[in-house]
Amino acid sequence: MDITFKQVSYTYQANSPMATQGLRDVTLHFASGSYNAIIGQTGSGKSTLVQHLNGLLIPTAGQVIVGQQVITPLTKNKALHDLRRQVGLVFQFPESQLFEETVLKDVAFAPKNFGKTPAEATAIAQQALRLVGIGPELEEKMPFDLSGGQMRRVAIAGVLAMEPEVLVLDEPTAGLDPVGREEMMRLFAQIQRERHLTVILVTHQMDDVVRYADQVVVMEQGHPLKVGSPREIFADPLWLQAHNLELPSTGQLVARLRQQGFKFTSLPLTVPELLAQLTPQLRRVPVDG
Amino acid sequence: MDKLILGRYYPGDSFVHRLDPRLKLILNILFIILIFIAQHWPSYLLLGLVVIASVWASGISLRFFLRGLRPMLVLIIFTVGLQLFFTSGQHVYWQWGILSISQEGLINAAYIAVRFLLIIFMSTLLTLTTQPLEIADGLEYLMKPLKVVKFPVNEVALMLSIALRFVPKLMDETTKIMNAQRARGVDFNNGGLIKRAKALLPLLIPLMMSSIDIASDLTTAMISRGYRDGEGRSRYRILKWRPTDTVILAASGVLTVGLIVLEHFL
Numbered sequence: 001m002d003i004t005f006k007q008v009s010y011t012y013q014a015n016s017p018m019a020t021q022g023l024r025d026v027t028l029h030f031a032s033g034s035y036n037a038i039i040g041q042t043g044s045g046k047s048t049l050v051q052h053l054n055g056l057l058i059p060t061a062g063q064v065i066v067g068q069q070v071i072t073p074l075t076k077n078k079a080l081h082d083l084r085r086q087v088g089l090v091f092q093f094p095e096s097q098l099f100e101e102t103v104l105k106d107v108a109f110a111p112k113n114f115g116k117t118p119a120e121a122t123a124i125a126q127q128a129l130r131l132v133g134i135g136p137e138l139e140e141k142m143p144f145d146l147s148g149g150q151m152r153r154v155a156i157a158g159v160l161a162m163e164p165e166v167l168v169l170d171e172p173t174a175g176l177d178p179v180g181r182e183e184m185m186r187l188f189a190q191i192q193r194e195r196h197l198t199v200i201l202v203t204h205q206m207d208d209v210v211r212y213a214d215q216v217v218v219m220e221q222g223h224p225l226k227v228g229s230p231r232e233i234f235a236d237p238l239w240l241q242a243h244n245l246e247l248p249s250t251g252q253l254v255a256r257l258r259q260q261g262f263k264f265t266s267l268p269l270t271v272p273e274l275l276a277q278l279t280p281q282l283r284r285v286p287v288d289g
Numbered sequence: 290m291d292k293l294i295l296g297r298y299y300p301g302d303s304f305v306h307r308l309d310p311r312l313k314l315i316l317n318i319l320f321i322i323l324i325f326i327a328q329h330w331p332s333y334l335l336l337g338l339v340v341i342a343s344v345w346a347s348g349i350s351l352r353f354f355l356r357g358l359r360p361m362l363v364l365i366i367f368t369v370g371l372q373l374f375f376t377s378g379q380h381v382y383w384q385w386g387i388l389s390i391s392q393e394g395l396i397n398a399a400y401i402a403v404r405f406l407l408i409i410f411m412s413t414l415l416t417l418t419t420q421p422l423e424i425a426d427g428l429e430y431l432m433k434p435l436k437v438v439k440f441p442v443n444e445v446a447l448m449l450s451i452a453l454r455f456v457p458k459l460m461d462e463t464t465k466i467m468n469a470q471r472a473r474g475v476d477f478n479n480g481g482l483i484k485r486a487k488a489l490l491p492l493l494i495p496l497m498m499s500s501i502d503i504a505s506d507l508t509t510a511m512i513s514r515g516y517r518d519g520e521g522r523s524r525y526r527i528l529k530w531r532p533t534d535t536v537i538l539a540a541s542g543v544l545t546v547g548l549i550v551l552e553h554f555l
Contacts, residue, residue: 016353018299056468077478089472096462097469099494109491113474144498158473 001067001086001165001198003030003053008062010048010222022048024222026062030215035192035199037209037230040219041244046202047092049219050168053200054087055080066166085114088164092171094155098143103134103154106143110162121161128161129154132187149180156184160191166198167191173205181205185212206248210234210269218245235267250274299417303348306418309534310427313415316541320411323548324404329555332548333403339544340410347418358409365405373398421453426528444518451507459500466495 010023023045030036038046051057052064055071064071069083091097100106107125112118129139132153138146143154156172169188173181189212192199203209209216209230216233218226220243226233234240234251247255250268258264262281268274305313320336327333344351376394383390416424429446436442467477470491477488 051468054472056471081474081476084472084474087472089469091465091469091472094469096495096499097466097473097491099491099498110473162473 002032002065003067003166003198003200004028004063004065005049005052006063006065008052008059008064010052010057011060014060021222022057023052023059026222026224028217028224028227030198030200032198033192033196034214035189035212036201036215036217037213038200038202038217038219039204039206039209039245040225044219045222046219047170048222050089050170050200050202053166053168054084054089056089081114085162086164087166087168088159088162089168090156090159090170090172092174093152094159094172095148095151097155097158098151101142102140103129103143103146104139107154107158107161110158114162124161124163125157128157131160131191132157133183149176152176152180152184164197165195166200168200168202170202171204172201173203173208188212204246206234206246206251210248210250218243230269231267234269237267297416298420299349301348301418303346303418304533305343305347305414307533308418308537309528309530310419310423311430311528311530312534312538313419314424314427314431316537317411317415319541319545321408323545324407326548326552328552331555332551333400333407335544335548335551336407337403340407340414343414344410347414349414349417354410354413357413358406361409365402368405369398369402372401421456422450422526423528425450425453426526430528443522455503458503459496462499463492463496466492466499 005026005028008023008026009021012018012020012022026049038049040046048057052059052071053066055075055077058071058075059073061073066083066087069080071080071083098106100109104122104125107128108118108121111121111124116124126136126139129135134150134153134157138150143151146154159167167188172188173184176184185208188199188201191197199212201208201213213230216226216228216230217224218233225243234247237247237251237255240247246252248269250271250273254264254268254274257278262278264277266277268277320339323336327336341351344354373390373394374388376391376397381389381391419427425446428449429442432440432442432445471477473491475488475491477485477492479485480488
């Protein structure tokens with residue numbers, strides 16, 4: 001589904017002395033089936049932005065258009081039920097949303113809310129659980145008996161079971177170990193390809209941005225500062241530094257190699273690209289002893 | 290939830306903000322006692338002026354105040370209504386079954402409304418101008434005499450400050466879980482009573498679990514930083530009683546005496 005933000009602003013606690021601006025004149029487009037990353041410092045409005053995608057927050061000004069649905073400041077909550085099914089939102093630390101007695105029931109909760117029969121919901125839930133790598137032996141356990149990583153998987157399965165067309169991931173791998181992180185990110189990429197999902201990923205992991213994203217949005221103080229491909233975004237290390245953003249790890253290595261006298265014509269973002277530029281130069285270096 | 294301002298802190302640096310929290314606590318209790326001593330309109334007028342002067346001195350706009358009190362209106366109307374319709378008296382203006390409006394009822398209802406408003410105003414002012422931790426410190430100080438009867442003052446004070454510290458955290462957590470469940474199709478605002486009560490389960494169970502988690506994590510962290518129990522600990526936040534506090538306390542004393550005298554002659 002295509003997603004468009006038209007001059008969207010959002011103010012927290014509007015009309016009170018405590019009012020703070022969360023979003024400021026945001027105009028953005030996320031193409032159907034694309035993988036988008038939103039980066040920026042903590043408090044730059046990333047999470048506020050993604051909560052507009054399924055109407056958890058209603059803009060105080062402007063329009064959010066998700067597929068056929070137009071959300072304006074006047075949109076009522078009742079009109080958003082259908083949108084919530086189409087947009088799956090995985091929150092930061094989603095394991096805190098588990099509540100049912102068994103893992104299976106918890107995953108089946110969302111499909112049931114969106115009108116599936118109990119039997120259908122159970123079938124979908126089992127499918128979603130297999131997808132995230134939870135075996136049938138855990139289905140009847142209490143969610144609270146699982147390990148942190150397993151709980152995270154179950155929570156994510158709970159969102160995937162809604163069979164959304166847009167998947168919004170708000171730092172889905174925060175607090176996971178490296179293996180878990182890698183698996184999770186691969187899973188999302190795989191699902192995106194298979195189901196042609198529009199993915200919107202909020203992250204601080206620049207390596208994930210480089211590896212998966214088609215489009216990157218840099219947020220600063222509630223406003224999109226720069227939008228472009230990862231290559232365009234990471235092309236200017238000084239600009240990144242000025243806005244307190246990290247380079248992906250290849251970029252960091254390149255910066256150090258440049259100090260050692262290596263030359264790079266363009267910034268390599270992946271390991272093969274790095275090797276392609278580095279190997280010819282290494283041949284020229286005389287080998288000691 | 291956003292609209293209720295009672296219990297929230299409004300950052301500022303006004304005259305009222307700078308008063309000692311112990312003083313503000315004492316004055317609040319005193320004020321409630323005074324409200325119940327007052328039986329006549331001139332006394333209420335006097336107390337009303339005190340409230341308006343205090344709000345003015347706090348630098349918080351009266352409009353913000355009034356808007357924040359709107360959620361309490363239901364409670365006030367309910368109580369006033371009860372007084373109005375169920376007070377029996379000699380001058381009955383209107384009667385229908387057990388409901389009646391009498392002169393006494395009208396007067397009583399008006400008194401209740403004014404008392405309610407004044408008390409809510411004052412206590413809202415206390416929380417708006419005093420940081421939760423200051424309130425906890427103030428309470429701890431004021432509870433000290435209870436040590437004589439073996440009341441665990443330090444523990445209660447610690448409990449209070451931890452509870453206050455976690456109010457915003459739990460509020461955030463509540464919003465977060467609510468959002469997560471709304472994203473999974475839960476509707477918190479529609480449907481009948483039973484349906485709505487059921488919709489609270491996906492909110493309350495995770496909230497319970499996370500409170501228990503937070504509590505056990507915090508306990509471990511406190512013990513590993515050398516906490517044993519409330520006794521024998523030093524104190525970092527020190528309350529400072531200043532000359533202005535004495536002046537205000539004296540002024541309140543004069544006001545109290547004045548009110549009692551006024552009541553005596555009316």
